[in-house]
């Protein structure tokens with residue numbers, strides 16, 4: 001990685017990096033008092049690994065990431081015993097492409113999975129394959145049809161794989177995981193758990209549906225949802241699935257509160273998993289990684305209830321790592337990191353070599369508190385529509401195709417955007433025409449990254465009519 005040289009040439013020490021250590025003591029959220037995860041006193045060998053992907057969970061909706069209202073005591077509990085990465089960037093804003101990157105440590109331009117209708121090729125070595133090859137029992141559970149093995153090919157390496165059960169909730173997902181752990185938790189194991197509760201239709205069970213809302217969501221006097229209806233993509237609003245969800249609803253605040261309630265619901269179910277691991281004596285021998293495949297736009301840039309685009313709400317994801325017996329706890333790291341870094345990091349913990357070709361970097365130097373070179377995250381939009389380079393300070397977006405998918409954000413081939421995230425965290429002031437030198441550096445960096453691609457062959461996805469219909473209902477177009 002040689003992306004510091006252009007910065008030096010520019011003489012702009014703070015273009016990508018501040019050059020300083022990106023680390024802060026972790027502030028306590030006002031509204032929660034997380035119980036710390038206890039770390040082992042001795043040198044108990046690590047036994048298990050659990051990777052949790054909460055579909056569509058944006059980072060800033062966790063209290064440990066600074067949200068003032070939403071309660072996430074269990075996620076915060078994990079952060080109190082581990083490391084919270086404040087600027088984790090997902091490789092895509094779409095489910096299968098992003099999960100493919102998490103599980104293979106490859107960028108989209110390497111594995112070439114650009115939609116939820118495609119499968120990872122067999123040439124890409126997955127985390128589960130590597131762990132299984134080292135004798136770990138492997139278990140996966142997913143809750144979207146397009147993550148099922150026959151569609152995504154992400155079942156590679158899992159000896160037990162519980163397929164999607166039509167948007168199964170977090171509760172039964174945790175039950176099934178615990179059932180498996182009860183039988184297999186004595187031996188080395190790797191479990192991947194995928195939760196889907198915070199994806200549309202946001203539909204948390206009681207009491208979470210009323211947790212953040214106590215008004216009348218059907219009050220005809222309220223007009224807030226009607227006012228934004230034209231901003232929702234027609235492939236969503238025209239679908240009966242979406243219409244049924246919002247039938248009779250007038251208040252957009254209710255929709256927001258359903259997302260928020262779903263976050264707290266998943267957090268509570270994750271807490272149940274933590275408690276059970278503790279009871280089983282596994283918590284102190286199990287590494288845990290909590291992340292999301294992408295976030296969600298909840299009105300930013302007039303994009304509502306979807307993850308179209310690559311603005312911060314859609315690609316800034318939570319990443320909390322917990323490695324028992326391995327050093328510091330309760331620390332926040334502010335360096336930019338990426339989903340592709342997860343695989344090399346967990347493999348290093350278990351002393352397993354990282355497969356050749358993996359593009360992520362181990363997070364261990366950051367976990368140990370070492371100063372690391374600034375990195376440039378690379379994210380891409382489904383269908384090869386957009387590409388992003390994201391540093392600590394800047395976001396560079398290049399629109400690659402002319403597409404009018406999102407009413408408020410039409411893309412034009414060749415158009416570029418640039419945001420100074422320090423001065424403009426909400427990405428409202430496009431500097432692409434004002435910052436010629438910065439743009440030049442990003443264009444060069446994008447060329448360099450494109451030259452570095454593996455360009456693997458995708459696998460064969462078996463798509464049933466039902467899967468295609470579910471994808472359509474969720475707002476994905478083919």
Ligand SMILES: [Zn+2]
Nearest residue numbers: 055056095293
């Ligand atoms: Zn997703």
